Amino acid sequence: MEKQNICVVGNGGWGTALISLLADLGHNTILWGIDPDYMADMRRTRRSPVFLPGIEIPENLALSSSLEECLPGRDMIILAVPTQFMRSVLEKMRDSLPADAPIVNVAKGIEMKTGMRCSEVIGDTLGPRDVASLSGPSHAEEVARRLPTTVVAASGNEALARRVQMTFMSERFRVYTSRDIIGVELGGALKNVIAVAAGACDGLKFGDNAKAALLTRGITEIARLGVAMGAKAATFFGLSGIGDLITTSYSPFGRNRRVGEQIGQGMTLDAILASSEQVAEGVWTSRAALAWAEKLNVDMPITREIVRVLFERRSPMQAVSELMLRNPKAEA
Amino acid sequence: MEKQNICVVGNGGWGTALISLLADLGHNTILWGIDPDYMADMRRTRRSPVFLPGIEIPENLALSSSLEECLPGRDMIILAVPTQFMRSVLEKMRDSLPADAPIVNVAKGIEMKTGMRCSEVIGDTLGPRDVASLSGPSHAEEVARRLPTTVVAASGNEALARRVQMTFMSERFRVYTSRDIIGVELGGALKNVIAVAAGACDGLKFGDNAKAALLTRGITEIARLGVAMGAKAATFFGLSGIGDLITTSYSPFGRNRRVGEQIGQGMTLDAILASSEQVAEGVWTSRAALAWAEKLNVDMPITREIVRVLFERRSPMQAVSELMLRNPKAEA
Numbered sequence: 001m002e003k004q005n006i007c008v009v010g011n012g013g014w015g016t017a018l019i020s021l022l023a024d025l026g027h028n029t030i031l032w033g034i035d036p037d038y039m040a041d042m043r044r045t046r047r048s049p050v051f052l053p054g055i056e057i058p059e060n061l062a063l064s065s066s067l068e069e070c071l072p073g074r075d076m077i078i079l080a081v082p083t084q085f086m087r088s089v090l091e092k093m094r095d096s097l098p099a100d101a102p103i104v105n106v107a108k109g110i111e112m113k114t115g116m117r118c119s120e121v122i123g124d125t126l127g128p129r130d131v132a133s134l135s136g137p138s139h140a141e142e143v144a145r146r147l148p149t150t151v152v153a154a155s156g157n158e159a160l161a162r163r164v165q166m167t168f169m170s171e172r173f174r175v176y177t178s179r180d181i182i183g184v185e186l187g188g189a190l191k192n193v194i195a196v197a198a199g200a201c202d203g204l205k206f207g208d209n210a211k212a213a214l215l216t217r218g219i220t221e222i223a224r225l226g227v228a229m230g231a232k233a234a235t236f237f238g239l240s241g242i243g244d245l246i247t248t249s250y251s252p253f254g255r256n257r258r259v260g261e262q263i264g265q266g267m268t269l270d271a272i273l274a275s276s277e278q279v280a281e282g283v284w285t286s287r288a289a290l291a292w293a294e295k296l297n298v299d300m301p302i303t304r305e306i307v308r309v310l311f312e313r314r315s316p317m318q319a320v321s322e323l324m325l326r327n328p329k330a331e332a
Numbered sequence: 333m334e335k336q337n338i339c340v341v342g343n344g345g346w347g348t349a350l351i352s353l354l355a356d357l358g359h360n361t362i363l364w365g366i367d368p369d370y371m372a373d374m375r376r377t378r379r380s381p382v383f384l385p386g387i388e389i390p391e392n393l394a395l396s397s398s399l400e401e402c403l404p405g406r407d408m409i410i411l412a413v414p415t416q417f418m419r420s421v422l423e424k425m426r427d428s429l430p431a432d433a434p435i436v437n438v439a440k441g442i443e444m445k446t447g448m449r450c451s452e453v454i455g456d457t458l459g460p461r462d463v464a465s466l467s468g469p470s471h472a473e474e475v476a477r478r479l480p481t482t483v484v485a486a487s488g489n490e491a492l493a494r495r496v497q498m499t500f501m502s503e504r505f506r507v508y509t510s511r512d513i514i515g516v517e518l519g520g521a522l523k524n525v526i527a528v529a530a531g532a533c534d535g536l537k538f539g540d541n542a543k544a545a546l547l548t549r550g551i552t553e554i555a556r557l558g559v560a561m562g563a564k565a566a567t568f569f570g571l572s573g574i575g576d577l578i579t580t581s582y583s584p585f586g587r588n589r590r591v592g593e594q595i596g597q598g599m600t601l602d603a604i605l606a607s608s609e610q611v612a613e614g615v616w617t618s619r620a621a622l623a624w625a626e627k628l629n630v631d632m633p634i635t636r637e638i639v640r641v642l643f644e645r646r647s648p649m650q651a652v653s654e655l656m657l658r659n660p661k662a663e664a
Contacts, residue, residue, distance in 0.1 A: 056634050147538050148652055150545035150661050160538050174656045176663035200590035210580045212469035213506075216575035234664045235567040247540045250582055306452035320480055324395075324506045328497050331484050331508035332399035332566045 001029050004075040006185040009067075009089065011039070013140035014106060014261030015080030016267035020144060021173055030062040032070040039065045062204035064205060072095035076104060076167065078134075080163045083109030083118060083189075083281070090125040102130035102160050104153075104185040108188030108244075109281050110288055117185040117244040130160050134168075134183050135188040137247035143173070150174040152239045154184035176239065186226045188291055191245040192282030194218030197258035197306050198249035200316050204265020210320075214302065215245055221300045225289065230294040269310050283310060301326060335359050335636035336407040336499060339423065341399075343371070345383040345472035346438060347412030352476060353392040353505055362364060362394040363518050364402040387476040388498060403428035408436060408499065410466075415441030415521075416615070422457040434462035434492050436485075440520030440576075441509075441613050442620055446526045449517040465513050467520045468571035469579035475505070482506040484571045486516035493501050508571065518558045522621055523577040524588045524614030526550030529638050531589035532648050537594020542652075546634065547577055553632045557621065560628040574583030589612035615642060 003051030004027050008019035023029040027179050033039045042048055045056040068278050069094060071077065081089045086107060103126070103305075116124065119131045136151030137211040143149050153164035161177040168175050178184055197218060201211045204329035223236035235241060248254045259280040262272050269283065286306045293300040336359050340351035343365030355361040365371045374380055378389040389395075396402050403409065403425060413421045418439060435458070437450040451463045456556060466505050468483030484497035485507050493509040500507050510516055516558065529550060533543045555568035580586045591612040594604050601615065618638045625632040637651035 007386075042450075137541045139539070139541055141543045142539040145539075147542060148656055149541040150549065150656075162660075169660055171653050171656050176661055178663045207471070207474040207477075208583050209469045209471055209474045209481040210479060212575045212578040212582075213571060215578060216469070216569075217482065217572050220570070232664075237548075237574070238552070238663050239545060239548050242569070243544045246544040246547060246578060247433075250544075251540050301425055321503050324480055324482075324503050326506075328494070328501055329508055331510045331570050332564075 001293070005073060006030075006076045006078065006167070007032060007070045007074045008080050009070070009077040009093065010080035011042070011048065011051065012080060012082070013144070013326060014138070015050050015078070016052050016057070017140040017144040018078060018080065018106060018254055020058050021168065021170065023061040025168075025170060027167070028061070030064055030070050032064055032067060034065060037063040039063045045134070050140065052144050055141075065255050067093055067096050070100060074101050077101050078104045078106060079118075080106045081107055083107050083111055083121075086118060086121050087111065088124055089101070090122060094126060097126070102132060103162075104164055105131065105133045106135070108135060108185075108192075110189045110285055112284055112288065114302060115288055115292075117182070117189070119185060130157050131181070132157070132160050132164050133156065133185050133188075134164060134175075135184050135244065137243045139247065139251060139253075141182055146172045148172055150175075150176070150239060151178040152176045152178050152184060154178040154181040154240070176230070178235060178240075180232045182229060182233045183226050183231030184240040186229060187222065187236050187241035187284055189235055190222045190225070191219070191241065192280070192317055193286045193289055193303055193306055194222065194245055195248040195254060195256035196260035196280065196286065196310075197302055199260020200261075200264035201260075202257070203261040204316055204320070208319075211249065215242070215249055218302050219245055221298075221302055225293055225296065225298045225300060228298050229292065231309070255280040258284060263309060269315075286310060337365060337405060338362075338408045338410065338499070339406045340410040341425065342412035343374070344385065344412060344414070344628070345476070346470070348380050348384050348389070349472040349573040350410060350412065350500075351393060352390050352436060353502065355393040355502065357500075357502060359499070359627020361392070361397055364396055364399060364404050364487045366397060371395045380528070380590040384473065384476050387473075399425055399428050404430060406430055406433050407432050409660050410436045410438060411450075411454070412438045415439050415443055415453075419443065419457055422454060424460060427558050429458070434464060434495075436496055437463065437465045438467070438496060440467060441518075441615055444616055444620070447620055447624075448499070449514070449521070453511055461489065462489050464489070464492050464496050465517050465520075465619070466496060467516050467576065468506075469575045471579065471583060471585075477561060478504045480504050480506075482508070482571060483535045484508045484510050484516060486510040486513040486572070488513055510567060510570070510572075512567045514561065514562045515563030516572040517556050518561060518563055519554065519568050519573035520576060521613070521617055522554045522557070523551075523573065523580055523651045525618045525621055525635055525638055526554065526577055527580040527586060527588035528592035528595070528612065528618065528642075529634055531594075532596035532641070533592075534589070535593040536648055536652070538652075543581065547574070547581055550634050551577055553630075553634055557625055557628065557632060560630050561624065587612040591615060595641060596648050600645075601617075603609040610617065618642060
C-alpha cells in the first residue's frame with residue numbers, strides 16, 4: 001500500500017502504540033499531545049514514561065503539541081483521546097483539519113452528557129465526514145511491544161474500512177473489516193459494564209465456571225440491546241465484542257475489572273471512587289445502558305444487577321442469587 | 333419439581349459432582365463406578381480422593397459398582413464416562429436399562445474410531461431413545477464446591493431439555509435449554525482444539541490481545557464447520573461454545589491448554605505424549621476437525637495451523653505469521 005501522511009491525535013498509551021506501528025510500516029507519521037514539555041521530552045528521550053513505560057519510540061516518528069502543525073496536509077487522522085474529552089479536542093482541531101481526511105476513532109466509550117457513540121460525537125462536531133472506528137482486544141502495552149494483535153476496522157463506508165485495514169496490516173497487527181460501526185462502538189463501550197461484573201466474580205472467588213458464564217450471558221444481553229439500537233448481533237460475538245470483553249475481564253490491570261473486584265470484596269463504590277485516581281468507565285456506562293434497555297424494552301439482567309450493586313447497595317451475593325434463580329429460559 | 337430416581341453412570345469428577353448436586357436437591361440418587369473397592373471406600377469415607385480430592389460426598393447418595401443394581405427403575409440416567417469408553421459402557425448397560433428412561437450425556441468429545449458425537453454413539457448402541465446433552469463452562473471441582481455454574485441442556489426433544497433443566501436448577505447451578513444438540517456437542521468437542529492453540533499462545537508469551545483474538549476467531553471457524561454439519565451458529569457463541577472455550581483456555585489446569593503451552597515452549601508432541609499420563613483430546617480432535625473441514629469445504633485456518641504444528645513440525649512462530657498475514661478479510 002502507498003505510504004501515507006498520518007497524524008495520531010492523543011499521546012496516551014494507545015495512540016502512541018498505534019502511531020509507532022504506523023512509523024514501523026514506513027508511513028510519514030506525527031503524534032500530537034497537549035503538553036509541550038512532555039512532547040519535547042519524548043522527542044529528546046524517545047520514551048513515554050507516563051503512558052508506555054519501558055518502550056522505545058521509533059526514530060522516524062515526529063512529535064508535536066501544535067494542532068496547526070499536525071493536521072494540515074494529512075491523509076488520515078487517528079483520534080485517540082478519551083471519550084469524555086473528545087468533543088473539546090475536536091473543536092480545537094476543526095480549523096486545521098484537511099477537508100477530505102477521514103477520521104479513525106480508536107477510543108471506546110459513550111459520551112456521558114449526550115449518550116452519543118464516538119463517531120456520533122465526531123459527526124456532531126465536524127459535520128459530514130468519512131469516519132471509521134478501530135476496536136478489538138488491544139492492550140496498548142502489548143501492541144507497543146509488537147505482540148500479535150487482531151482488531152476490526154468498522155465504517156459505513158466500506159472503502160474506508162478497507163483502507164484502514166491496509167494501512168495498519170502487518171505480521172503483528174491483523175485487521176478485519178466491518179460495516180457495522182454501531183455494533184463495534186457499542187461493544188467497545190458496553191463491554192466495560194460486564195468487565196465490572198467479571199471483577200466482582202473474581203472478588204467473590206467464584207471461579208472459572210461463573211466468570212465464563214457471566215461473559216457469555218453478558219455479551220448476549222449486550223447484543224440484544226445492540227440489535228435494538230441498530231447494530232448486527234454477529235458483531236458482538238466478534239473481536240470488538242466478546243474478544244475485547246475476554247481481554248478486559250482477564251487482564252489483572254484493567255480498571256473496570258479492578259473496581260468490580262473491590263466491590264466483590266465488600267468495598268462500597270464511594271470508598272473505591274475516593275481511593276482511585278482514574279474513573280472506571282463501566283461504572284457510569286452501566287446506568288446509561290440500563291436506561292437504554294428500559295427505553296427500548298430489552299431485558300438486561302446482569303446490567304440491572306450491576307447497577308443495583310453499584311448504586312443501590314445490593315450485596316453482590318444477593319445479586320448472584322437473583323441471576324441464578326431467575327425464570328428458567330432457553331439459551332437463544 | 334417432583335423428585336426423581338436418578339443414576340449417574342461414571343464416578344469421575346464430573347459425574348460425582350453432578351450426582352452430588354442432585355442429592356442436595358432431594359432426588360433419590362445412586363452413583364455407579366466400575367471399581368468395587370473404590371466404591372466401597374467412597375461409601376465408607378464419603379470421599380473420592382482420586383477424582384474430587386477434599387470434597388465431601390452427600391450422605392444421601394447411594395454408591396454401587398453393579399449396573400444391575402443401579403439402572404432398573406430409574407427415571408433418568410446420566411452418562412458421565414469418557415467419550416472413548418462410552419460405547420463399551422453402553423453395551424454393558426443395555427440389558428439393565430429401563431425402556432423409557434432418557435439418557436443425559438455429560439461427556440464432551442468425538443468417538444475417534446467412528447467420528448460420532450456422544451448422542452450418536454448412544455443412538456448407535458441403544459437404538460431410538462430420548463437423549464439430551466448437558467454442556468457448558470463447568471470444571472467439576474468448582475461444581476463440587478457449589479460455586480455458581482451455568483450450563484445448557486440440549487435435546488431435539490424440547491420437553492426433555494426442559495425436564496433436565498428443572499431437574500438440576502438451583503441457586504448454584506443454572507440451566508438453559510437448547511434444541512441444538514448437534515451444536516452443543518460439537519462445541520464441547522471442538523473447543524479443545526482451540527484450547528491447545530490458546531495454550532501455545534501462553535507458551536509463546538504472546539499476551540492477552542493475541543489470546544482473546546485466537547478464542548474469538550477460533551470459535552468463529554468452529555461455528556462455520558458446525559453450521560456445515562447441521563448446527564446453529566448461535567449455539568457456538570453460547571455457554572457450550574465460547575463459554576466453555578473461555579474456561580478451558582484460562583484455567584491453568586486444563587490438559588489441552590497445557591499441551592499447547594508445552595508446544596509453545598518448544599517441546600515436540602512426541603516428547604509431551606511420552607511424559608504425560610492423560611491424553612489431551614484436542615490433539616486428536618484437531619485432525620478429525622480438519623478432515624471434516626476439508627470434506628465440507630470449510631475454511632479453518634487456526635485448526636489447520638494447529639495440525640501442522642502438532643503433526644508436521646511447523647514452528648509455532650511460523651504458524652502465527654501465517655495466520656496474521658493471510659489475505660485481509662471482512663470479520664463476518
